[in-house]
Structures are given as structure tokens and as C-alpha cells.
Amino acid sequence: MPFQRNRKYLRERVSESLGLLYATHYPYRQFATIRGVRRSPLHQRLAAMGACHGELAGWKRPNWYAPSPELARYEYSFGRQNWFDRAAAEHRAVRERAGLFDQSSFAKFEVLGRDAARVLNRICANEVDVAPGRIVYTQWLNERGGIEADLTVTRLAEDRFLVVTAAASEVRDYHWLQGHIPRDSHCIATNATSAMGVISLMGPKSRDLLQSLSPDDLSHEAFPFAHSRKIELGHALVRASRITYVGELGWELYIPAEFTLGVYEAIVEAGGEFGLAHAGHHALDSLRMEKAYRHWGHDITDEDTPLEAGLGFAVKFDKAGGFIGREALLRQKQAGVARKLLQFRLLDPEPLLYHDEPVWRGNALVGHITSGAFGHTLDGAVGLGYVDLGKAPEAEAGSFSIEVAGKRYLAEVSAKPMYDPDNQRIRR
Numbered sequence: 001m002p003f004q005r006n007r008k009y010l011r012e013r014v015s016e017s018l019g020l021l022y023a024t025h026y027p028y029r030q031f032a033t034i035r036g037v038r039r040s041p042l043h044q045r046l047a048a049m050g051a052c053h054g055e056l057a058g059w060k061r062p063n064w065y066a067p068s069p070e071l072a073r074y075e076y077s078f079g080r081q082n083w084f085d086r087a088a089a090e091h092r093a094v095r096e097r098a099g100l101f102d103q104s105s106f107a108k109f110e111v112l113g114r115d116a117a118r119v120l121n122r123i124c125a126n127e128v129d130v131a132p133g134r135i136v137y138t139q140w141l142n143e144r145g146g147i148e149a150d151l152t153v154t155r156l157a158e159d160r161f162l163v164v165t166a167a168a169s170e171v172r173d174y175h176w177l178q179g180h181i182p183r184d185s186h187c188i189a190t191n192a193t194s195a196m197g198v199i200s201l202m203g204p205k206s207r208d209l210l211q212s213l214s215p216d217d218l219s220h221e222a223f224p225f226a227h228s229r230k231i232e233l234g235h236a237l238v239r240a241s242r243i244t245y246v247g248e249l250g251w252e253l254y255i256p257a258e259f260t261l262g263v264y265e266a267i268v269e270a271g272g273e274f275g276l277a278h279a280g281h282h283a284l285d286s287l288r289m290e291k292a293y294r295h296w297g298h299d300i301t302d303e304d305t306p307l308e309a310g311l312g313f314a315v316k317f318d319k320a321g322g323f324i325g326r327e328a329l330l331r332q333k334q335a336g337v338a339r340k341l342l343q344f345r346l347l348d349p350e351p352l353l354y355h356d357e358p359v360w361r362g363n364a365l366v367g368h369i370t371s372g373a374f375g376h377t378l379d380g381a382v383g384l385g386y387v388d389l390g391k392a393p394e395a396e397a398g399s400f401s402i403e404v405a406g407k408r409y410l411a412e413v414s415a416k417p418m419y420d421p422d423n424q425r426i427r428r
Contacts, residue, residue, distance in 0.1 A: 001058055001171060009034055026076035027354050028054070028063070028282075036060045040104035041197045041260040047072075049278055052083065057167045059105040062280040065090065078405075079352065083282060084374070090283035091376040094246055097275035098203035100267065101284060103252065104260070106198050107170035109163040109177060113187035116159055118321065123180050125306060125323050127316040128153045128161070135226045135243050137314055139306055140176060141325030145332060146302040147309070149173045150294060154228045154241060162192075162239075162254075166296060180324070197260030201267065202250030204425070205274040210240075210251060212270050225427045234266030235259075244426050246284060247291030247419055282373075289373040289382045290419035292343040298355060298371035299341060299384045307332055308386070309341045310415065339386045340395050343418055344369070344402060344411040346381045351404040353381040358403040359411075366392040369402060378418055 003009060016033040036043070037058040047053070051062035052072035064083040066072040075082040093099050111120055117129045126138035132155050140149040151165035151173065165173045170193060177189050201210060211218050216231040218240075223229070228241035239254040255263050268276065294300045300309045307315075307329060317326060317333075346353065353372025358365055372383035383402065387395045396415055401408040412418075420426070 003037060003058060009037070024076075027078065028074065028081065029076060030054050030063075030074060034058075038105070040102050041257055042102050042104065042199075042264050045261065045264065046102060046278065051278070051280065054281065056105065057170060059167055061105055061167075062102055062278070064280040064282045065278050087280065087282040087286065088374075088376045090277055090279035091286050093275065093277035094203045094248060094279055094283065094287055095377055096204070097277065098201060098205040098209055098271065099246075099277050099279035099283070100264075100271070101200040101202065101279050101281075102198070103200050104197040105167035106193070107165045107167055107173060108192045108196055108254070109165075109174060110190050110192050111161040111163060111177070111187065112159060112190070113185070114159050115185040115187040116161055117155075119181055119185050119187045120153060120161055120163075121319065122321055122323055123177065124153060125315045125325065125329075126153075127319045128155065129319075130155055132157050133227055133229050135228050135241055137226075137243075139300075139311060139314060140173075141306070141323065141329070142302055143325055143328060145305040145307075145325040145328035147296065147300045147304055147306065147311075148176055148302050150296040150300055152241075152243060156228075163189075164252075169296060195257060197255045197257055199253045199255065199260070199264060199267065200245075200250060201253065202244060202246050202248050202279075204249055205276075206248070206250045209267070209271060209274040209276060212273075213266055220428060234263050236263050238263060245293055246287035247293070247417070248287075248425055249428060250426075286373040286376055286382075289371070289384070290375040290378050290417070292384060292414075292417040292419075294341075294384070295371055304341075304386075305329060305332060305337075308337045308339055338390060339367070339388050340415070341370070341384055341386050342395060343414050343416075344383045344385060344400065345375065345378055345418060346402060346404075347410045347412065349380045351381060351407075351409055353383040353402065353404065355383075357383065357385075359385050359387060360401045360403060360408060361387075361392045361398055364391050366400075375419070382418070 012033045050066040053060040054063040064087045120128050124138040128136045135154045139147045154162040214233050231240045236259040241252045244250045355371050357369040359367040367387040369383040369385040375382035400411045400413050402411050
């Protein structure tokens with residue numbers, strides 16, 4: 001990030017990072033220095049609710065919620081940490097009722113101009129030349145077919161798009177976007193990250209809660225999945241996008257920064273009737289793992305292709321103008337992939353998965369876990385991992401085990417999400 005060139009920042013952060021180099025690398029270890037360089041409009045209010053903030057790309061983000069602010073601190077270990085039960089309750093609230101996530105740290109880019117659709121369609125593997133109000137999940141690929149970015153593109157108007165990507169890859173993705181806009185095109189990109197707060201409202205009661213605050217029709221028929229539009233909410237006009245990273249009915253609300261706190265207050269005031277709970281990024285991670293949603297930097301990288309990662313549904317080979325990486329993917333499609341990303345669940349509910357655990361089939365080492373978390377609905381540790389199809393040609397059959405701290409544990413495996421594989425919960 002540009003602010004990380006600040007000399008005062010570097011002096012304090014480098015002193016800590018050097019000291020941690022040979023320290024015990026506990027899971028979820030958080031930096032103690034330079035916390036709060038970037039804060040969402042909701043930061044103070046969430047801290048008062050007991051938010052235990054983590055740090056990412058300078059942002060303080062709620063990772064979990066303690067019973068009271070003075071208890072909002074990590075107690076590190078390699079087993080279940082002190083936040084495990086709290087995150088489990090947040091997880092269940094989202095599955096059963098409604099959960100509120102502060103996702104203001106999302107990177108947000110606006111792409112404008114009469115050539116915007118053509119330019120973006122060349123960068124994106126999926127078809128983004130869609131009707132205004134549609135949301136498209138897509139990847140940006142390199143010439144080898146590797147995944148450079150994983151994000152959504154929302155068409156706001158004929159000549160205007162909103163790209164939403166992860167906080168950690170804001171600089172990287174913005175650089176990739178700007179670098180692939182032809183100089184002679186009528187198209188520009190602007191970084192609008194700081195202009196908007198984002199509140200995600202997820203869960204089976206999210207519609208009822210939002211509908212109680214808005215005169216707009218939020219029914220499935222009037223507001224289908226993967227659609228976005230401006231709605232009245234409380235005293236504000238916000239962009240509501242019906243999309244999810246947790247596998248439940250829900251909306252991401254994109255709110256002008258100065259209105260974010262007021263919208264939050266309206267939601268919380270009405271939320272008691274619907275069992276609303278605040279939820280953090282640890283719950284978000286366990287929810288997305290159950291749904292087998294990929295995470296860029298762990299499950300998908302610039303060395304992994306959509307075909308290997310099970311994301312072929314988001315690739316439109318026949319769209320006009322093609323896309324970067326198309327020829328490499330066509331060659332791989334014709335030859336067949338050599339490895340495949342699968343979802344695993346340990347049958348023993350005690351061990352935990354983080355990442356890089358070896359995957360075995362019988363006595364053959366066939367892959368490794370790319371990311372893991374405990375699935376509180378599935379009642380076991382869940383992980384995503386690539387399997388070498390040369391060593392395990394029938395990837396979804398046979399006896400798989402995952403090695404945790406030198407011991408192997410039996411695991412079930414699936415190419416489809418183990419939670420709601422038919423997407424019934426998000427499309428209702």
C-alpha cells in the first residue's frame with residue numbers, strides 16, 4: 001500500500017516484523033503495531049460491541065466479537081483459541097437468522113467510458129457485457145491461464161462498472177486493471193475504495209430485516225440473485241447487491257461513507273426482532289469454507305487455472321473478442337487437467353485444518369490443503385486442496401486422509417460444495 005512507505009509506519013512495523021521472524025507462528029497471529037491506520041466508519045461502534053479487530057492492508061477489521069470490549073483479545077495456541085466458540089455462535093446466527101459483517105475494506109474500482117464494456121470484457125474471463133444492474137463473478141487471467149484476480153463486476157450503466165475485490169489485493173488488482181486499459185480507448189479506472197462503506201447482511205432473515213427498513217420490493221421475483229440496484233434504506237440511498245460469500249440469502253450494501261453509520265444504526269435498531277448478530281471474519285471464513293468458495297492467494301493463484309480450480313462455469317470461451325488467457329485454457333481443456341481442487345471434511349471433529357496439510361490416498365501423497373477452517377454446520381474441519389490426478393485418477397472415490405501434526409485423519413471428499421450444493425438457500 002502507498003502508506004506503507006511512510007517512514008514512521010516502517011520504523012514501528014519493521015521493528016515488530018523482524019522480532020516475529022523467529023517467534024512461534026501461531027495461527028491467526030495479529031500484528032500489534034500500527035493498528036488502525038485505516039478504519040471503517042463503523043470502527044468505534046463495533047469496538048464498543050466487543051469487536052476484536054485484526055489487521056489487513058492497514059485496515060482494522062472485526063475478526064470476532066467478545067462478550068465485552070475488555071475481553072476482545074487473542075489467546076494464541078495451535079488448538080481451539082479463545083474465540084472459537086464465539087465465532088461458532090456468529091456462524092450459526094448467519095445460517096439460522098441474520099448476521100451483519102463490516103466489509104468496508106473491500107477494494108472498489110469504478111470503470112468508466114464508452115469503451116468500458118469492451119475493455120473489461122477482454123480482461124475478464126466471464127461475460128461482463130450484460131444488462132445494467134447485473135453482477136458477474138469472474139477471474140482475471142494471465143496469458144498462461146493463471147488466475148491473477150478473483151472478483152465481481154457490476155454493471156451500473158451502459159458506460160459504468162463497479163469492480164469489487166479483496167482488501168489484500170487492492171494495489172495489485174488496480175495495477176493489473178490500469179495496465180490492461182489500452183491507451184487509445186475511451187475508458188478510465190478510478191479507485192473508489194475510500195468513498196464507500198460496505199455492510200453485508202446475510203442469513204435467511206436478511207430479506208425480512210431489510211424489507212422492514214425499505215419501501216423497495218426485495219422479493220426474489222423483484223430482486224433476483226446476482227442483481228444490484230439503488231434502494232432507500234433508513235434515511236439513505238444505498239446500492240444493494242444480492243450476492244454472497246457465505247452461502248446464504250443476503251445483500252452487500254454499498255453506502256456513501258458519510259451515510260454508513262446512520263444505515264448501520266437503522267439496521268441494528270430493527271435487527272433485534274430478527275435475531276440479528278454481529279459477525280466477524282473468522283465466522284466468514286468458516287461459512288465460505290463449508291460452501292467451498294475459493295479464496296485468492298490460498299486456493300487460487302496466478303499458477304492455478306479456473307479449470308483446475310473448478311471455476312470453469314465462470315469462463316465464457318465463445319464471447320466476442322475473447323479474453324486474456326483464452327488460448328492457454330483451450331489447450332488445457334483439450335489436454336485435460338492434471339490436478340483438481342476438491343473439498344475435504346475430517347471425520348474426526350477434534351483436529352483443525354489451516355493450510356498446507358498433506359493429503360494422502362492410501363499410502364500415496366496426492367496433494368495438500370490450500371485453506372482450512374472448522375465447519376460448524378458440517379461439524380468438522382473443512383479444507384480445500386488440490387489432488388494430483390495422476391496419483392489419484394478417480395479423485396472423488398477411495399480412502400483419503402489428511403495429515404495433521406504427524407497423524408493421519410480420514411476425510412470425506414467432494415467436488416461439489418458439501419453445504420447446499422444446489423444453491424437453494426441463496427436463490428430463494
